Structure formats: structure tokens, C-alpha cells
Amino acid sequence: MKVIIIDDEPLARSIVKEYLQNHPELELVQECNDGLEGLKAIQELKPDLIFLDIQMPKINGFEMLELLDQPPAVIFTTAFDEYAIKAFEAHAIDYLLKPFNKERFDKAIEKCLSSPVNRPGLIQSNNSKEKQTQDLLETASHSPAQSQRIVVKNGSKIKIIPVQDIFYLEAADDYVKIHTKEGYFLKNKTMNHFEQVLDAQHFVRSHRSYIINIQQITRIDPYEKDNHVAILRAGNKVPVSRSGYTRLKQVLGL
Amino acid sequence: MSRSPLSVNRFRIIFISIWVGLAFDITVILKWYGLGWGWPVAIIDSLISCVILFILCLPLMITLRYYTPQQKNYSAIFIWCVFITGVWLALIDWLLTLALGNYDGYIAFMHHSRIIRGSIGFLLTGCVALAFVIWYNLEEQKEIEKRKQDSDRLAKEAELFKLRQQMQPHFLFNSLNSINALIGIRPEEARKMVQQLSDFLRGTLKKEETQWVSLQEELQYLQLYLDIEKVRFGNRLSTQIESDATTNEMKLPALLMQPIVENAIKFGLYDTTGEIMISLQAKTDGSDLVMQVKNPFDPETSSSSQGTGFGLKSVQRRLYLLFGRNDLLRTESKDNIFTTEVKIPQMPVPGILN
Numbered sequence: 220m221k222v223i224i225i226d227d228e229p230l231a232r233s234i235v236k237e238y239l240q241n242h243p244e245l246e247l248v249q250e251c252n253d254g255l256e257g258l259k260a261i262q263e264l265k266p267d268l269i270f271l272d273i274q275m276p277k278i279n280g281f282e283m284l285e286l287l288d289q290p291p292a293v294i295f296t297t298a299f300d301e302y303a304i305k306a307f308e309a310h311a312i313d314y315l316l317k318p319f320n321k322e323r324f325d326k327a328i329e330k331c332l333s334s335p336v337n338r339p340g341l342i343q344s345n346n347s348k349e350k351q352t353q354d355l356l357e358t359a360s361h362s363p364a365q366s367q368r369i370v371v372k373n374g375s376k377i378k379i380i381p382v383q384d385i386f387y388l389e390a391a392d393d394y395v396k397i398h399t400k401e402g403y404f405l406k407n408k409t410m411n412h413f414e415q416v417l418d419a420q421h422f423v424r425s426h427r428s429y430i431i432n433i434q435q436i437t438r439i440d441p442y443e444k445d446n447h448v449a450i451l452r453a454g455n456k457v458p459v460s461r462s463g464y465t466r467l468k469q470v471l472g473l
Numbered sequence: 474m475s476r477s478p479l480s481v482n483r484f485r486i487i488f489i490s491i492w493v494g495l496a497f498d499i500t501v502i503l504k505w506y507g508l509g510w511g512w513p514v515a516i517i518d519s520l521i522s523c524v525i526l527f528i529l530c531l532p533l534m535i536t537l538r539y540y541t542p543q544q545k546n547y548s549a550i551f552i553w554c555v556f557i558t559g560v561w562l563a564l565i566d567w568l569l570t571l572a573l574g575n576y577d578g579y580i581a582f583m584h585h586s587r588i589i590r591g592s593i594g595f596l597l598t599g600c601v602a603l604a605f606v607i608w609y610n611l612e613e614q615k616e617i618e619k620r621k622q623d624s625d626r627l628a629k630e631a632e633l634f635k636l637r638q639q640m641q642p643h644f645l646f647n648s649l650n651s652i653n654a655l656i657g658i659r660p661e662e663a664r665k666m667v668q669q670l671s672d673f674l675r676g677t678l679k680k681e682e683t684q685w686v687s688l689q690e691e692l693q694y695l696q697l698y699l700d701i702e703k704v705r706f707g708n709r710l711s712t713q714i715e716s717d718a719t720t721n722e723m724k725l726p727a728l729l730m731q732p733i734v735e736n737a738i739k740f741g742l743y744d745t746t747g748e749i750m751i752s753l754q755a756k757t758d759g760s761d762l763v764m765q766v767k768n769p770f771d772p773e774t775s776s777s778s779q780g781t782g783f784g785l786k787s788v789q790r791r792l793y794l795l796f797g798r799n800d801l802l803r804t805e806s807k808d809n810i811f812t813t814e815v816k817i818p819q820m821p822v823p824g825i826l827n
Contacts, residue, residue: 227743228647229707234654253746274643276744277774298646317650368774379774 220332221248221264225257225280226272226296231317235270235296238324245328254278255377258286266291268331270315273297278377282370286377292334294327369397371404378404382421386435387457388413390428400453423470425449425463433470477538478608495597496523510576517572525564526594529557530601537605550606554598561594562587629794644701644735645674651705666704673697677728688755688762689721695734695753702738710742713752720755723762725817726795732788733766733813740811741768762817770811785813 222245224232232250239245248264251257255277261269269291273280280297284290295314312334313327369380380399389396389403390410396403414424425431435451439459442448447459449467459467467473478484496519503515533553566583573579648670655663676694692714699712730753737751754765785802792801796818805812 227746228651228705230651230654230705231647233658234650237654237657274743276746276771298643298650317646318653319650320653 221266222268223249223266224270225251227275254283268292385432388430425459550602557598558595684727685724686727716755737766737768740770745771764815766813
């Protein structure tokens with residue numbers, strides 16, 4: 220099994236490396252300093268298992284996972300407090316709370332090897348593995364730190380969008396279009412997901428298919444019967460449904 | 474329980490002087506306007522009247538100490554005074570008859586002057602009661618005021634304590650993780666780091682919010698913190714600390730700089746890659762101490778609005794609680810370098826903690 224360690228602290232990587240020596244079946248193929256390096260290494264080397272820190276420069280562990288189409292099995296290694304841990308407790312293959320000892324580490328490896336998804340020799344059911352990681356991400360990204368920015372893939376480039384730069388979000392089949400002054404970016408997520416992670420004081424679901432950043436609104440005009448349309452500073456027009464109008468009025472204090 | 478006015482020396486002297494003066498006045502009045510019985514009669518009459526009235530006033534004074542009447546209950550005091558006056562008149566009637574009854578015409582004079590004696594007695598009792606009520610009310614006011622000040626101070630201390638406690642727990646756990654790694658590969662360094670971490674933690678625990686320390690002491694402490702981060706991040710972090718003999722001796726509130734340096738580490742080290750430099754510089758501005766902390770940041774991941782994280786808000790709040798000023802903290806972001814500048818007045822501000 221190929222293994223990658225992604226952590227920005229050399230000593231934190233070194234302890235994982237040391238513990239790995241007892242597991243000859245696991246081959247360490249690369250160590251990475253931050254989320255972007257990790258992303259590149261995973262795409263190139265296709266590891267079976269990664270040890271992933273959460274707080275890292277550039278993009279954090281969660282954001283990195285979000286950008287992967289087929290994420291490998293993940294064991295988090297983090298000093299993050301229990302609040303964040305509990306969020307994905309049920310879904311991660313395992314998490315190791317720093318500092319951790321060898322016994323705890325071995326248990327995590329055992330868990331990973333015995334999980335049907337990762338047992339070598341079995342046909343890997345990518346679906347179930349994907350599902351597992353998806354679930355993990357769904358819950359993990361609810362931690363408040365996640366809603367400050369959104370990381371998207373733009374071709375081969377990674378783009379970090381601070382939430383205050385978002386004009387509005389638009390549903391588009393399986394994707395959500397994130398409209399900004401630089402045009403729109405696609406993200407493979409649901410509208411409900413964004414409605415939950417974004418700060419409800421600034422982002423309002425104005426319509427089944429739209430979420431508006433209220434700081435971008437200049438005015439709201441009536442539009443046909445019962446409906447309204449929000450005019451944004453940049454000139455965009457965003458539909459507002461009847462219930463969306465009620466929600467907007469509430470947040471805007473009208 | 475309020476103090477009795479008689480427990481204060483100054484008031485005791487005034488109080489006793491008033492009674493002695495009164496007795497003297499009555500003596501003089503009796504001598505001159507009386508029926509010519511001479512000094513002994515005047516003195517005995519005056520003494521008996523005054524001493525008895527004083528004794529009768531004692532229970533009133535004691536009661537008022539434990540029971541301060543509400544506004545509508547002042548009639549109770551009035552009744553008290555009437556009652557005391559009545560008893561007093563009856564008592565001196567009897568005593569003066571016993572003592573001076575054999576002087577010619579004295580008894581008639583005494584009965585004749587009863588109305589005047591009564592008025593004076595009532596007036597005196599009333600004055601005593603009023604003086605005591607006012608005294609105890611003032612005492613109570615003072616006590617309420619003091620309690621309010623105490624609770625304000627406690628609230629302030631608690632808030633300051635809370636602000637200090639919000640140190641990042643990540644730092645502690647990640648440091649322990651580094652030690653864990655070092656034990657396996659470089660045990661000597663592990664031992665050194667345990668020492669550094671202990672010294673650092675002891676520093677945070679023993680210092681009190683209101684305590685002022687010399688800059689030299691604070692810098693030694695920050696150096697410990699930075700040294701630990703250097704172990705965690707290997708060669709990535711270098712630091713520069715500048716302070717001269719003058720600034721070293723200047724004072725600042727304990728642990729004030731800690732969250733500022735933590736913030737610099739967060740944006741300058743945790744959120745960046747490659748080698749970085751964090752610098753601390755101490756200067757003077759007039760009589761004030763000025764501390765400047767510079768750190769680089771990654772413009773791609775930290776937008777400028779993120780510049781004042783929680784760390785700095787708590788510093789701002791603490792500076793306000795300590796000095797009552799909001800203009801002591803200043804930040805600047807230029808050429809991917811974030812500068813935090815804090816000015817620390819050296820003059821203790823009256824009325825503020827310390």
C-alpha cells in the first residue's frame with residue numbers, strides 16, 4: 220500500500236514515519252508540506268492511504284480533500300479540539316489526536332487494513348469509499364472555520380474565494396455556480412450544503428436555485444406577480460421567490 | 474453593619490462638646506434669669522437635666538444603628554422623641570424635687586418652666602435623632618458605592634483573566650507532539666524542549682493580569698515561545714528581537730504582547746510556506762514604550778480584512794480596560810508584511826487597575 224504524509228511540521232511527519240517502520244506492508248512514497256503539495260502528490264502517485272493534518276498553509280486538509288475526485292483513505296492527524304473531531308468522528312477511517320502513541324497509531328492502521336474498502340486483493344468498491352469520504356466532508360465542513368472561504372478548481376488551477384467576494388450562488392444540475400467579479404466557478408456541491416456552511420446573516424436563499432450575498436444587493440424590485448428580483452451592485456439580477464422575499468426582509472430587518 | 478458615629482473620634486468629641494456646652498448654657502441661663510439661688514442650684518439643675526436626657530437618648534441612638542427608618546416611617550422617630558421627652562420630664566420632675574425641693578420657690582419655678590424644658594428636650598432629642606439618621610444613611614450610601622466599585626473591579630478582573638486564557642490549545646498539543654517525535658530521534662533536544670515548554674507554561678500561570686513587568690522579562694518569555702515554534706517548524710522560522718538598555722527597563726502589563734506575537738505566528742508561520750522572519754522591535758515615543766511586531770503573510774490565503782483576528786481584538790479590549798484608550802493599537806499591511814504596533818503609556822493612570 221502506498222502512503223503519503225501531509226503535514227506542515229517536520230517533526231509531526233517524522234513521528235508518523237517512525238511509527239510506519241513497523242508496518243513493512245505500507246510504503247511511504249512522499250511527504251508533503253501543505254495542502255497544495257499534497258493535492259499534486261495524490262494526483263500523481265495515487266496513494267492508497269494518506270495521513271492528513273488539518274491546519275496547513277495554502278489550503279487546509281478538508282479543502283484539499285474536496286478538490287479530489289477520488290480521494291484515498293484518510294487518517295487525520297491533528298491537534299484540533301474535540302468539537303471539530305466529533306463532527307467527522309463517525310466517518311473518517313480514523314483520526315489521531317496529537318500527540319498519539321504507537322499503540323494508537325497501530326490501531327488506526329489495523330482499522331484501515333481491515334476495512335473492506337482498503338483490503339488489498341479485494342476489488343475496491345470505489346463507490347462506497349467515495350461515499351465514506353463524502354459523508355466525512357459533509358459533516359467536517361460544518362465546522363465554522365470552513366465557511367470563511369471556498370476552494371475551487373479552475374482548470375488545473377486552484378482558486379481560493381473569500382466568501383465576502385461571492386456575489387451569489389446558482390444551482391446548475393449537480394453543481395453550484397459561484398458567481399464573483401471574476402466570473403463564475405463550479406463546485407460539486409448542493410445548494411443545501413452552501414446554505415448550511417455560509418453565514419446566514421450574510422447569505423440568504425432567495426430562491427430554490429439561488430443564494431445571495433446580501434451585502435451585494437443594491438435594491439429589490441417587484442417582478443411579475445408575487446415575485447421580486449434583486450439587483451446587485453455589479454448589475455446582476457437574481458430571482459427572488461415569495462418565501463425568499465420573506466427571508467430577505469427578515470435578515471435585512473425590513 | 475455601619476459604624477456608629479460615636480466610634481469616630483472626631484464625632485465623639487463634637488458630640489460630647491455639644492452636650493457639655495448645652496449643660497453650661499443651661500447653667501448660665503439659670504444663674505442669670507433664675508430666681509437668684511446662686512451657682513449650685515444652676516449647676517445641679519443643669520447637670521441632672523442634661524445627664525438624664527443623654528441617658529434617655531442612648532437607646533434611640535443604638536436603635537437607629539440597627540434600624541434605619543424608611544422615608545414614610547419618620548413618624549416613628551417623631552413618636553420616639555415625644556415619648557423620650559415625656560419620660561425625661563417626669564424623671565427630672567422627680568429628681569429635681571428630691572435634690573432642690575428645699576430651695577424657696579424652686580418647685581413653682583420648675584413647674585412653671587416645664588413647657589420650655591419640654592420644648593428644649595424635644596428639640597434636642599429630635600436633633601440627635603436627625604443627626605444619627607443622616608449619618609447612617611450616608612454610611613449606607615458609601616457602602617453601596619463601595620460594593621458597586623468592588624463588583625465593577627471584579628468584573629473587570631474576570632474579563633481580563635478570560636481574555637488571557639484564550640491562548641491557543643493547538644500550540645500546546647502540537648508542541649507535545651513535537652516532543653514525542655524528538656524523543657525517538659534526538660532525545661537531548663526533546664529534553665530541552667520539555668524545559669522550554671515548562672518555563673513558558675509556568676510564565677503564563679504565575680503572572681497576574683494587573684502585574685506589570687519589565688520589557689526585558691516579557692521579551693525573555695516571548696523568546697521561549699518563539700524558540701518552541703522554531704523547534705516545531707525547523708529552519709523555516711527566524712526571529713529578530715531589538716531592544717536597548719532604555720526600553721529593556723520600561724514596563725508593560727504582563728502577557729500583553731503574547732497574543733500579538735501569537736497572531737504574527739499564525740499568519741506569518743502557520744499560513745505560509747518557506748523561510749520567514751518575524752521581528753519584534755522596541756522603541757520609545759516620548760515617555761511611552763512602543764512595540765512593533767512584523768510578520769509576512771500569504772496574500773493568496775489571508776485577505777487583508779482578516780488581518781485583525783481574534784488575538785488582536787482581545788489586545789484592543791485589554792488595552793481599553795487598562796488605559797481607557799482605544800488608540801494604542803495600530804496595524805498596517807504593506808508589501809506582504811503585516812505590522813502590529815502597540816503603544817504602552819508608562820504613567821500609571823489614576824482610577825484604572827493598578
